[in-house]
Amino acid sequence: MLDFFVRPFIDDQxxxxxxxxxxxxxxxxAVAGTFVVxxxxxxxxxxxSHGVLPGIATAMLLSISPIVGAAVGAAVIMGGVGxxxxxxxxxxxxxxxxxxxxxxxxxxxxxxxxxxxEEDLDHILFGDTFAVHSTDxxxxxxxxxxxxxxxxxxxxxxxxxxxxxxxxQTSGFNVSLFHNLLLGMIGLTVxxxxxxxxxxxxxxxxxxxxxxxxxxARRISSMMIFASLIGVFSSYLGLLISHHFDFAASATIVLIxxxxxxxxxxxxxxxxxxxxxxxxxxxxxEHNHAH
Amino acid sequence: xxxxxxxxENVSIGFGRHTVVSEINFSTEPGALxxxxxxxxxxxxxxLKTLAGMIKPLSGNVLVLGAKPGTRVKNVGYLPxxxxxxxxxxxxxxDVVRMGxxxxxxxxxxxxxxxxxxxxxxxxKTGSLEFADKPLRDLSSGQQxxxxxxxxxxxQAEVLLLDEPTAGLDINGRKLVANLIASERARGVxxxxxxxxxxxxETADIVMLLAQRVVSIGAPDVALRDEYLRxxxxxxxxx
Numbered sequence: 001m002l003d004f005f006v007r008p009f010i011d012d013q014x015x016x017x018x019x020x021x022x023x024x025x026x027x028x029x030a031v032a033g034t035f036v037v038x039x040x041x042x043x044x045x046x047x048x049s050h051g052v053l054p055g056i057a058t059a060m061l062l063s064i065s066p067i068v069g070a071a072v073g074a075a076v077i078m079g080g081v082g083x084x085x086x087x088x089x090x091x092x093x094x095x096x097x098x099x100x101x102x103x104x105x106x107x108x109x110x111x112x113x114x115x116x117x118e119e120d121l122d123h124i125l126f127g128d129t130f131a132v133h134s135t136d137x138x139x140x141x142x143x144x145x146x147x148x149x150x151x152x153x154x155x156x157x158x159x160x161x162x163x164x165x166x167x168x169q170t171s172g173f174n175v176s177l178f179h180n181l182l183l184g185m186i187g188l189t190v191x192x193x194x195x196x197x198x199x200x201x202x203x204x205x206x207x208x209x210x211x212x213x214x215x216x217a218r219r220i221s222s223m224m225i226f227a228s229l230i231g232v233f234s235s236y237l238g239l240l241i242s243h244h245f246d247f248a249a250s251a252t253i254v255l256i257x258x259x260x261x262x263x264x265x266x267x268x269x270x271x272x273x274x275x276x277x278x279x280x281x282x283x284x285x286e287h288n289h290a291h
Numbered sequence: 292x293x294x295x296x297x298x299x300e301n302v303s304i305g306f307g308r309h310t311v312v313s314e315i316n317f318s319t320e321p322g323a324l325x326x327x328x329x330x331x332x333x334x335x336x337x338x339l340k341t342l343a344g345m346i347k348p349l350s351g352n353v354l355v356l357g358a359k360p361g362t363r364v365k366n367v368g369y370l371p372x373x374x375x376x377x378x379x380x381x382x383x384x385x386d387v388v389r390m391g392x393x394x395x396x397x398x399x400x401x402x403x404x405x406x407x408x409x410x411x412x413x414x415x416k417t418g419s420l421e422f423a424d425k426p427l428r429d430l431s432s433g434q435q436x437x438x439x440x441x442x443x444x445x446x447q448a449e450v451l452l453l454d455e456p457t458a459g460l461d462i463n464g465r466k467l468v469a470n471l472i473a474s475e476r477a478r479g480v481x482x483x484x485x486x487x488x489x490x491x492x493e494t495a496d497i498v499m500l501l502a503q504r505v506v507s508i509g510a511p512d513v514a515l516r517d518e519y520l521r522x523x524x525x526x527x528x529x530x
Contacts, residue, residue, distance in 0.1 A: 038380065156393045162380060163390070166371045170343045171394035172364035217381040218426055 008243045014130055018196075019239055021132040022253060024140040025193045025205060026231025031144075031151045032189040033210035034224050035182055038162040043093065044081065044183065045206055047100035049190045049199045051077030053107025056124050056194070057117055061110065066124075067139065067191055074187035077103055078180070127198030129239070129249035136195055143192030150185045151224075154178055159220060197250040204254035205231060212257075212264040230260055295354070296321055296450055296481040297342060302351035304334060304341045310349055311337045312504055317497055321449070321479040324472065326492040328485075328515075329501035329523060335485035336372055338501070339452045342483060343369040355450055364394050368448035370439055372455050372485070384430070384438045385423045388413055391445030413441040416474075418467060432459035440471065451475060453484040457491065469494075489515065 009016050036045050055073025056066045077099050085095035111117040111124075123131070151158070157178040160168035169175045186206070193202045213226035238253030295318045303313035312334035319325055327335040340346045341353060344361015356363045368391070391413070392406045414420045417437045427435055436459045443451060453472075457465045465488075472482050473494070484491065492498045498514035500506040500523050507519040 153398060156390075156396070156398060159382075160390055160393060163382075163387070164371050166340070166343070166345055166369065167390065169345055170361070170364060170367065170369040171390075172397070173393075214379055214381055218383055219381060219386065223381050 004244070005240065008240065012243070015239060015243055017132055017134060017137070018129040018249065019235060020137055021140060021196045022129060022235030022239065023232050024137065024144055025196045025202075026209070026235050027228045028140070028144045028147050028189050028192060029202070029205040030209055030213075030224050030227035030231050031147050032185050033206040033227060034213070034220060035151070035158050035162070036186060036206055037210040037214055038220075039158075039182065041182070041186065042203075042207055044096050045186050045190075046203050047081070047096045047103075048074055048077055048183070048187050049194075049202050049206075050100055050107075051103035052187075052190060052194065052199055053124060054103055054110050056199070057107050057110040057121075060117060060120060061114060066195075070191040070194060071187070073103065074191060078183050078187065082180075123198070124194065125198050125200045126248065127194065127196050127201060127250035129196050129242075129253070132196055140192050140196075143188055147185055147188055147192075150181060150188075154181055155220070158182060197254065201250050201254045204257055208254070208257035208261045209234070212261045215264050215268040230257060234260060294320060296323070296356060297325070297483060298352070298354040300352040302341070302353055303349040304337050304346065305349050306337075306346065312501060313350075315351070315499075315505060317499065317508060319481050319483070319497065321481055322476045323481050323496040324476055324494060325481075325483040325497045325499065326486060326495040327483070327499050327501060328487070328489065328492060329506075330487075332503070333501040333523075334503055335501055336454050339369070339454050339483065339485055342450075343367065343452050345369075365446075366449045367452065368443040368446035368450070369452045370443045370454055370456055372458070380428060382427050383424050384419055384427055384434075384441075385410065385414070387427050387438050388419070388423075388441045388445055391442040394446060409445045409447060410441075413444040416444060416471060417441040433461060433464050436460055437464065437467075440468065444471070444475075449480060451480055451482045451484075453482065455485055455487070457486065457488060489520075 009019060036042060052070040052073035055069035055071070055076070057069070059066045059069025080099040081092065081095045084090060084098060085092045111121045157168050157173035157175075160171060160173065161175060161178060165175050168178070189206065190199065190202050193205065197205055209227040209230040210223065212230050213223045217223035217226055234253050234256040238256050239249055241247055242249040242252045298318040299315045302315040303310050304315065305311040315338065317325065327338060329335050337346065341348050342355055342360055344359070344364075353360050356366055388410050389402070389406075392402065392409065396402065396406070411420075414423050417440050419434070419437045419441050422430060422434055427438060430438070436456070440456060443453070457468050460468065472484070475482060486492075492511050492515060495511055497508065498511050499508045500514055500519050502523045506523045507514040507516070
């Protein structure tokens with residue numbers, strides 16, 4: 001039993017490293033994902049995760065750090081969405097959709113021009129958990145620190161904006177500034193996570209654990225803790241399964257987070273129905289007496 | 292001591308190039324109640340948002356507590372229409388009410404005993420204490436509205452801008468809101484309130500009837516004359 005569940009993480013140093021990286025990604029995504037789910041920013045998050053592709057591809061062509069390329073890609077998509085929606089008076093959703101496909105297409109075109117990059121495309125999109133180096137962990141710890149710091153400092157405006165932008169604005173918080181800060185936080189999360197879970201699958205880590213946690217949490221802080229625990233558990237189970245059955249690690253991790261969401265949704269629905277039945281009981285009792 | 296709490300002079304309000312209402316002129320003193328009445332889209336919420344500093348006036352002068360709207364945020368409380376309390380937010384009622392103190396606390400200040408006391412008082416005043424530790428999403432719309440009202444009260448503002456505060460409330464809830472407004476006015480708070488209900492205007496100092504223009508303005512017996520009501524709603528009050 002112990003051999004199956006624990007031994008691989010003791011014996012295999014690369015698996016251990018992959019687990020540490022996934023834990024860091026899980027916690028970073030839980031903090032950012034909480035606000036993504038509460039503020040309904042899944043689409044812009046998706047666009048950001050795809051929008052970094054041309055930046056990463058260009059950086060690899062120029063032999064510079066893909067993280068720098070991803071940062072430039074994220075900045076371009078955030079700036080582009082703001083510019084298109086403000087100047088051309090189209091809805092934010094349309095602007096996000098346009099920038100999303102433009103950046104994704106550009107990324108594919110750039111990678112198609114290089115045979116080496118075409119091979120790397122899989123790694124960019126789906127990550128390579130087992131290729132994580134110890135130096136990557138330092139960058140991920142730094143990103144987690146920054147994301148947590150932003151989340152802590154801006155917790156009040158972020159919280160108010162989740163209820164109503166007007167509430168935040170009339171309390172003296174600059175909604176536009178904090179919205180952009182939140183986008184920056186999501187961008188940073190995507191950039192720091194893509195090497196472990198890939199640009200496509202990072203969305204799963206951002207949304208699924210937070211969407212599961214929101215059903216049972218009563219406070220924002222507990223939502224972040226639940227989402228982190230779900231992410232960490234999914235990382236452990238996903239890596240274990242991929243180790244034993246030779247599945248793609250990052251995809252397995254993300255699939256488990258979504259399965260956990262499905263299980264949470266069923267339990268939540270059951271608990272809600274049971275509670276509403278309990279609430280109805282005294283009324284039925286009174287009703288019976290009346291007759 | 293400031294004698295005029297809200298002043299509007301030849302104000303036009305709207306969005307971009309679209310004017311919703313123009314020629315708005317009124318001024319209030321501490322403790323005054325201004326009631327804005329009109330159908331949907333008549334400009335009530337737009338005027339409140341303008342006074343709250345969320346929308347700039349298209350023209351004219353607006354002063355709230357002697358400054359441009361949106362400047363004295365600590366002294367002005369705003370209750371949006373149907374706040375997006377949403378079905379998903381994992382917040383207890385008490386946490387929602389605590390948000391009312393954020394304008395004073397800013398980003399970094401820690402909550403003090405006074406802040407906590409203010410939250411408890413607001414919960415008591417709005418009858419929300421019994422469900423203060425329940426998640427907001429599990430409550431009825433009326434209970435949610437009480438929680439949002441409590442949040443505005445914790446601001447301890449000098450001007451309250453309330454967009455349909457009685458929406459979703461039953462008769463007891465409406466009485467509660469009327470009493471709350473009366474007690475806030477008694478301590479010198481100016482209340483500007485948008486509503487669909489004519490009875491909310493009974494105790495007002497100024498009633499403004501809106502229909503994408505100012506149909507009438509003045510004391511209730513003047514502003515709510517039959518000819519104005521007919522013009523605004525197409526019917527009159529039963530006598």
